[in-house]
Amino acid sequence: MTTTTLPAGIPPAANTKYQPRKSTLARKRGDDDLLEPSSPSKRSKVSFDSDVEVRLVEEWEKTPTVIQEGVRRALLKRATGDSTGYERLKAIYTPVQDGQEEPGPATVKSHTFALLNNVSMLNRGCADLVHAALSSDWLGRSEEYVHLFTQFLANLVSAQSLYLPDVLRMLAENIAAAPQSQSQSRNLADIPRSQLYLRVHKVLQYLLQIIPSACRIVLSILTSLFPHQTDSRRAHIVYTHNLLKIIEYAPILQMDILTLITERLVKIDLQVQEDLEDLAEEVEEGVVQHVPRTRPDMNNFLDEAEDSDNDSDTDDEMDEDALRTQTITENVEKMDCILDMLFTYYDQINLAASPSSQVGSVEILLSQFQTIILPTHRSRHTQFLLFHFIQQSPANIDVFVGMCAQTSFDKKRPAMVRQAAAAYLASFVARGMHVSSDIVREVWDYISTELKKQVRESEPACRGPDLQRYSTYYMLVQALLYIFCFRWRDLESGPDEDYEEDELPSIYGEERQWRSGVKETLQLNVFSKLNPLKVCSPGIVTEFARIAHHLHVIYVYHLLETNKRIRLSNYFGPSNYSQLNRETALTARGEEENQHLDEYFPFDPYHLPKSKRWIEGDYREWTGIPGLDNEKAAESDSGEGEMEDSDVEEGTETEESDE
Numbered sequence: 001m002t003t004t005t006l007p008a009g010i011p012p013a014a015n016t017k018y019q020p021r022k023s024t025l026a027r028k029r030g031d032d033d034l035l036e037p038s039s040p041s042k043r044s045k046v047s048f049d050s051d052v053e054v055r056l057v058e059e060w061e062k063t064p065t066v067i068q069e070g071v072r073r074a075l076l077k078r079a080t081g082d083s084t085g086y087e088r089l090k091a092i093y094t095p096v097q098d099g100q101e102e103p104g105p106a107t108v109k110s111h112t113f114a115l116l117n118n119v120s121m122l123n124r125g126c127a128d129l130v131h132a133a134l135s136s137d138w139l140g141r142s143e144e145y146v147h148l149f150t151q152f153l154a155n156l157v158s159a160q161s162l163y164l165p166d167v168l169r170m171l172a173e174n175i176a177a178a179p180q181s182q183s184q185s186r187n188l189a190d191i192p193r194s195q196l197y198l199r200v201h202k203v204l205q206y207l208l209q210i211i212p213s214a215c216r217i218v219l220s221i222l223t224s225l226f227p228h229q230t231d232s233r234r235a236h237i238v239y240t241h242n243l244l245k246i247i248e249y250a251p252i253l254q255m256d257i258l259t260l261i262t263e264r265l266v267k268i269d270l271q272v273q274e275d276l277e278d279l280a281e282e283v284e285e286g287v288v289q290h291v292p293r294t295r296p297d298m299n300n301f302l303d304e305a306e307d308s309d310n311d312s313d314t315d316d317e318m319d320e321d322a323l324r325t326q327t328i329t330e331n332v333e334k335m336d337c338i339l340d341m342l343f344t345y346y347d348q349i350n351l352a353a354s355p356s357s358q359v360g361s362v363e364i365l366l367s368q369f370q371t372i373i374l375p376t377h378r379s380r381h382t383q384f385l386l387f388h389f390i391q392q393s394p395a396n397i398d399v400f401v402g403m404c405a406q407t408s409f410d411k412k413r414p415a416m417v418r419q420a421a422a423a424y425l426a427s428f429v430a431r432g433m434h435v436s437s438d439i440v441r442e443v444w445d446y447i448s449t450e451l452k453k454q455v456r457e458s459e460p461a462c463r464g465p466d467l468q469r470y471s472t473y474y475m476l477v478q479a480l481l482y483i484f485c486f487r488w489r490d491l492e493s494g495p496d497e498d499y500e501e502d503e504l505p506s507i508y509g510e511e512r513q514w515r516s517g518v519k520e521t522l523q524l525n526v527f528s529k530l531n532p533l534k535v536c537s538p539g540i541v542t543e544f545a546r547i548a549h550h551l552h553v554i555y556v557y558h559l560l561e562t563n564k565r566i567r568l569s570n571y572f573g574p575s576n577y578s579q580l581n582r583e584t585a586l587t588a589r590g591e592e593e594n595q596h597l598d599e600y601f602p603f604d605p606y607h608l609p610k611s612k613r614w615i616e617g618d619y620r621e622w623t624g625i626p627g628l629d630n631e632k633a634a635e636s637d638s639g640e641g642e643m644e645d646s647d648v649e650e651g652t653e654t655e656e657s658d659e
Contacts, residue, residue, distance in 0.1 A: 426479030568595035
């Protein structure tokens with residue numbers, strides 16, 4: 001046996017058996033544990049205190065953190081097919097039925113905050129939830145909640161752009177006469193409509209600031225929501241007021257919004273004229289007299305009840321004629337109020353410090369004139385916006401007169417547009433109080449030169465008056481006659497500016513001096529083969545004949561007598577002008593009336609009571625001629641009575657001559 005010797009200093013190992021180390025985490029077992037080992041299949045008994053109440057936690061008791069987590073889980077489970085929590089979430093924003101309890105403001109606020117933090121999950125599949133939130137009564141709640149909901153809308157359209165049109169439409173619908181979000185909840189106090197409108201504008205302004213491209217969408221929605229012309233006066237006034245408010249924070253929409261308002265105003269204008277033409281003259285005057293003269297305070301008007309315009313009990317008691325008259329009166333007031341608002345708006349622009357803003361307002365009006373007003377036949381009041389503001393600057397007068405003259409002479413433009421431009425040119429020059437004598441003479445010369453050219457081109461092949469072939473020529477002649485009736489004093493050579501209009505000296509035995517070309521122009525056209533006095537409006541022809549004879553300019557009564565024996569239809573033919581058309585006694589009078597120019601001059605007297613104040617001092621009234629119209633001095637219009645009488649008189653004499 002070999003013995004191993006250890007190095008010095010190292011003691012020999014102890015002869016002991018190895019024992020593993022006991023875990024220090026082991027529980028000490030007592031005596032009871034040793035006596036009865038526990039069975040792995042036996043559970044410990046649990047006892048409950050019978051005094052403790054067990055129930056589900058109500059929504060209002062949940063903390064915002066719990067609600068936020070619940071909303072997140074509801075949205076996640078919705079994607080897997082479990083819509084239980086999703087439907088409960090949607091019910092928070094759905095109006096409750098009678099007898100049901102509404103969720104409290106704190107609950108609604110917490111759920112909206114949870115949606116705000118989970119907008120990334122509100123995809124197309126959650127559209128019904130989003131629409132329920134948009135349709136809720138958020139607008140009528142506290143300022144704090146409106147601010148929270150604004151943040152929700154901003155985050156929603158930023159994260160999910162597909163909802164942008166829906167959000168903008170909801171806001172646009174809330175600037176109508178009755179905001180959708182007013183008084184939907186029984187737990188909320190009513191807020192004045194004016195305050196609700198301000199809230200909508202703040203939200204819309206914020207969204208347009210963060211998403212500038214939304215302006216185009218807003219404009220399309222605003223256009224589609226504009227009240228129909230048959231809607232109430234209140235609906236139009238409130239909507240127009242809010243549209244003008246939008247321009248304040250979205251100036252890029254100024255031109256489009258003003259154009260939209262003008263387009264709809266023209267439609268109302270035309271409808272009013274059509275309705276008034278069907279009424280008797282005394283009824284028409286009564287309609288205008290019943291329109292209030294003062295404009296209501298806008299804040300009070302916005303807060304009025306929606307049905308303040310109408311009284312259904314009264315309407316049921318009215319007969320058909322009375323109800324129709326009431327409807328026309330409301331339309332007149334509707335148009336009057338909108339025009340007054342537009343006059344005020346443009347006036348505020350012109351009072352701005354920047355001169356460029358004034359130029360901009362005139363450019364807008366001129367653009368609307370070319371695209372909306374000029375192509376519209378028989379617009380009656382809308383054009384007075386242009387009439388007033390154009391006259392505030394001689395330069396603007398030059399621009400407008402030049403535009404009308406150029407359009408009248410442009411053969412590339414449709415005949416109806418050229419004729420309308422000639423009517424606007426003549427009416428503006430005749431009625432504009434600030435249109436200078438120099439402008440009158442320049443316009444006279446422009447028209448005279450064009451007429452001379454047309455006579456030279458048309459007379460060789462002309463057999464007689466023909467409105468269809470020479471319509472533009474006749475319209476220019478009628479414009480010239482109209483200007484002469486109003487502004488003949490400016491066509492004299494060296495007129496005495498010290499004379500007042502009612503101090504005109506008698507001209508009998510005197511020869512007045514006229515500018516070069518005035519008499520020659522009248523002679524050339526009146527006695528040409530085209531025979532314009534037969535085609536021009538009988539009322540204007542009669543008035544011109546009276547004044548021209550009184551002033552010794554030209555004598556045309558013998559021509560008027562000859563024209564009474566001429567049938568215009570004899571010279572009218574669609575293709576062959578060498579043959580006379582056959583006619584019967586029954587159709588003669590109707591065809592004859594259709595061959596006269598329309599007696600339409602767009603700046604005839606303005607009678608809307610509220611907005612009439614804006615054109616005071618700009619409008620030239622018909623004053624008549626001393627020594628000629630003394631017996632008719634009480635008339636205020638441009639010989640409307642004479643025009644009607646002359647029509648009847650001429651028709652009677654013509655029928656007698658045919659017999």
